[in-house]
Amino acid sequence: MAVNSFREDEQQAQVSKWKTLTRLYRYLLAYKSRIAVVLLIMLATISINMINPLIVEQAVNVHIANRDMKGLLLLGLAAVVLNLIMVAGVKARMIMMAKLSNQVLLTIREELYVHIQKLSFSFFDSRPTGKILARIIGDVNSLKDMLSDSVTTLIPDFLTVIGVITIMMAKNVKLALAALLTLPFMAAGMFVIQRVSHKAWQVYRKKSSNISAFVHEEMSGMRIVQSFRAEQESRDNFDVLLKEHRQSWNKSVRCADLFGSLIELTWGAGGFLLYYIGIKVIGVGEIGIGTFMAFSTYLAMFWSPIRNLANFYNKIVTNLAGAERIFDILDTEPEIRDKSGVGELPDIQGSVEFDRVSFAYSDEPETKVLKDVSFQIRPGETIALVGPTGAGKTTIVNLISRFYNVTEGHIRVDGYDLGDVSIRSLRRQMGVMTQDNFLFSGTVKDNIRYGRLDATDEEIVAAAKAVNAHGFIMQLEKGYDTELSERGQSLSVGQRQLLAFARTMVSNPRILILDEATSSIDTHTEILVQKGIQALLKGRTSFVIAHRLSTIKNADRIFVINHGRIEEAGSHEELLAAKGQYYELYQAQFRSLTSA
C-alpha cells in the first residue's frame, strides 16, 4: 500500500504563492469592519509619528531660534498629548489584531477539522495520523504572525514609507532619490533569496510533520515498544528524524538570515548616499539645521519600515509553506460523497444485495481484492464471513457501509443502489463494530450515548442490560458516570467489548456489521460477550466477520471467502457435510476448541 510514513516527506502540488496568499487573506477580509477600526487607529498613530520630526523642526527653527519659550512649552505640551494618544492607539490596535488573527486561526482550524471529517478512508489509509495532526496544529499556528503582522506591519509600514517618501520628495527631491537609489538592488536580492528560502521552509515543515507522525505512532504503540524492548531502536529512529529536522531548520534559518544582511547592507549604502549627497552635493549651509535634523530622522523612519516590510516578507516566505499544506488538505475532495441530487434512504427492512461486485483499492487499481461477488441477504439474516487472512472479508463489509465505492457492479439495500442514496441516511441505519471497540474519553454513559445522541438515560441502561454490560458497569466506582481514560484503557478488553455492544444496541441499526474481536477474555466475560452478541444480532441483518464458533454456528448462512470470492455458502451443517474449505477450516481452527 502506498502509505506516506514518517520516513518519507509528503508530496505536495506546487501552487502559486500569490494564490495561496490571497486565499489566506480572504479569511481576514471576513472581518472588514474590525480591520477598518484597526486601520483608522493606525492612521492616527502613523500621522502623529509623522508629525514628530516636524514638531522638532518647528521647535528648533522657529521657537528656539526666536527664543520663544512660551511657544516652545505649548508645542512641547501638544507633543506629549499627541504621543500619549499614539501609545494608547498602538496598544489598542495590537490587542484588536491579536484577537482578530486568533479568530481567523480558529476559523481555519475548524474548517480543516470539519473537512477532514468528510474525507474518505482512502485519505486516512494513505497518511499517518501524526501528519494530519501536524497540519491542524503546527501549520495553522504558523500562520498567526503572518496574519496579524499583515495588518499591523504591512499596512502601517507601507503607509509610513509612502508618507516619508512624499515628505522627503516635497522637501528635497535629490536627497529623497539618494535614499531610494539602493531599493532596486534590495528588491532583486530579496527575489533571489525568497526562492531558495521558500523551498527550504517547505522541507522544514515536512520534516516537522515526519516527527509528528513518528511520535504519534510510537506513543500509540508504546506498549509494544516496551514489551519488545525496542526503546533503543525507537530512539535511533527518532534521532535520525531529529537530525534531518535540525538540518532543514539550519538551512531555512540561514536563508532567512540572508534577508537581514541584505537589508542592513542596502540601508547602510542608502544612508551613505544620503549623507554624501546631503553634505557634498547640497551642502549643510544650504538648509536649516532643523530641516537637516528632520531629514536624518526621516531617513531612519524610511529604512526602519523598509526593514520591517522585508522581515514581514521573510515571514511570509517562512510560513507560506504552512498555508500551502493547509489548503492542500482543504482541496482534497472526499472520494466518497453524495452524488448531486441523491435521495434519502427511507427506513429499511434490511435486505442486502451484491450484484457482480468487484473492487480494487485506489492505490493498487490493478489488484482486484473482490472479484465478481454476488449474493442476496434477506432482512434479519445473520451472515458469518469466514476465510483466511487477506481474503477480502473486511473489504466486503466496508463496501456495505460505503466506506469505499465499488469498482464494478452494484450494492443494493432494500433495492436502493448505495450510490443513489445519501451516505448519511444509509449510515444512520447501520451499526459498525470494529475489532478495537474504540472508546472515547468521557463517562461510560457518554460512550453508550454516542450510538444515539438523543437516547435517554433509561434507554442507555436498557441497552446495557440487553447486552449484559449493566452488571460490570454497576460495579464501577461511579457506575454509568465513571470517567473512562482515552480509548477506555482503564477497562478490560471484555468490558470494552460489552460497552461497544451497548453503544451499538442503543443506535438500534437495521444492518449490523460486526468484526468480532479475537482477543481472549476470561470465561465469565466470554459468556457475557457471546450473549451480548446474540442480543445484538437478533432481529437485524448482520454481517459478522466471525472468529467464535458459537457465532458461526448460530449464523443463518456462512460465506467462506477466499481470494476475493465467495467460495462456499451455507449453514454450518451443510458446509461440514460438503467437506470443502469450511470443513478444512473447521478442522484446523475449531475442532480442538470443541473437543476441549
Ligand SMILES: Nc1ncnc2c1ncn2[C@@H]1O[C@H](COP(=O)(O)OP(=O)(O)OP(=O)(O)O)[C@@H](O)[C@H]1O
Ligand atoms: N486500505 C487498503 N488499501 C489497500 N489494500 C488493502 C487495504 N485494506 C486491505 N487491503 C488489501 O486487500 C486485501 C483484502 O483485505 P481484507 O482486509 O478485506 O482481508 P480480510 O479477509 O478481512 O483479512 P483479515 O481476516 O486478516 O482481517 C488484502 O490483500 C489487503 O492487503
